[in-house]
Amino acid sequence: MSAMTTPRMSGDESPEAAPVPRTPAQNRRARAVRWSAYGALAVVFAIVCVFLSDWQFSRNAERSVQLDLVASNYERSPVPLDEVIGQDGAFDPADEWRPVTLRGEYMHDDQVLVRNRAHGGSSAYEVLEPFRLDDGRVLIVNRGWLPPGRTQPLPDAIPAPPAGPVQVEVRLRPSEPLPPSGRSAPEGQVPTIHLPAVAEITGPDTIASAYGLLVSESVEAERARIPDPPSADPGPHLSYAIQWILFAIMGFIFIGYVIRSEIRHNREDAADAAAAAAARAASGEPEPVTPTRALPNMRRQKRRRDRDSVDEDAILDAHEQ
Numbered sequence: 001m002s003a004m005t006t007p008r009m010s011g012d013e014s015p016e017a018a019p020v021p022r023t024p025a026q027n028r029r030a031r032a033v034r035w036s037a038y039g040a041l042a043v044v045f046a047i048v049c050v051f052l053s054d055w056q057f058s059r060n061a062e063r064s065v066q067l068d069l070v071a072s073n074y075e076r077s078p079v080p081l082d083e084v085i086g087q088d089g090a091f092d093p094a095d096e097w098r099p100v101t102l103r104g105e106y107m108h109d110d111q112v113l114v115r116n117r118a119h120g121g122s123s124a125y126e127v128l129e130p131f132r133l134d135d136g137r138v139l140i141v142n143r144g145w146l147p148p149g150r151t152q153p154l155p156d157a158i159p160a161p162p163a164g165p166v167q168v169e170v171r172l173r174p175s176e177p178l179p180p181s182g183r184s185a186p187e188g189q190v191p192t193i194h195l196p197a198v199a200e201i202t203g204p205d206t207i208a209s210a211y212g213l214l215v216s217e218s219v220e221a222e223r224a225r226i227p228d229p230p231s232a233d234p235g236p237h238l239s240y241a242i243q244w245i246l247f248a249i250m251g252f253i254f255i256g257y258v259i260r261s262e263i264r265h266n267r268e269d270a271a272d273a274a275a276a277a278a279a280r281a282a283s284g285e286p287e288p289v290t291p292t293r294a295l296p297n298m299r300r301q302k303r304r305r306d307r308d309s310v311d312e313d314a315i316l317d318a319h320e321q
Contacts, residue, residue: 061278073097091209099169139207143161158224170212173214
């Protein structure tokens, strides 16, 4: 008669490992790592905010320079062009918006249109007329802007400049860069007032450093619409720069609030645990047993199970005999 034996469970084996609470040292280490990550995140955010703030301060400084030029040059008395742009064609950026007088005549046959200019809420055209000076040089004169036609992209009519000798007053503007997108324009048009590109149409005598924005002509003639004067608005750059600084400070404040809240919650949990322990002590209840972390050695357990199986087989064989 055979006897069946129940397999023994090794003392190192556990059917299900119970969760082990962290020790105070482990909790402190975890909090230190977590709070360090919070601080690093706040520092990175602050660096980005400072970079953006500095960029806005730079834009505000550039805008201030532009406003100073307008304030100092826009209403000055006009002077002959030779006093501002010499025979070498060099143009000082500090002379932007300065009024000058021209003597000569328009070269209407070489008229150029500048497309996609923002005027009147539409993609308007600006009319460039080359003006040949008495000394033989050519200055481009911007005679204003025109809206697209009613049934066509081009203006319905383009006013012609005065014919013959005329005296003209303009305000000087620097040449514009080419569009970064590389877009081009049809024949007789340009995408921007890039004077070297305009000179390819109007001839090699064209002054390529500056052009004139029309103020008045000594001979009455129809002209395109007058552009709005330059804005005196400094723009939002300074306020944006201050806002980015405030955002950087708020980032540290927020991280401090998160850490402070976590500390408060930990203290509340500790107080609740102490109150529960005091209540158990008053009622005589035993303290809950804290499970220890199991560190099983899988290979050792497998060898023990194999030896138990061999012993059980030997016992069964002896009973059967």
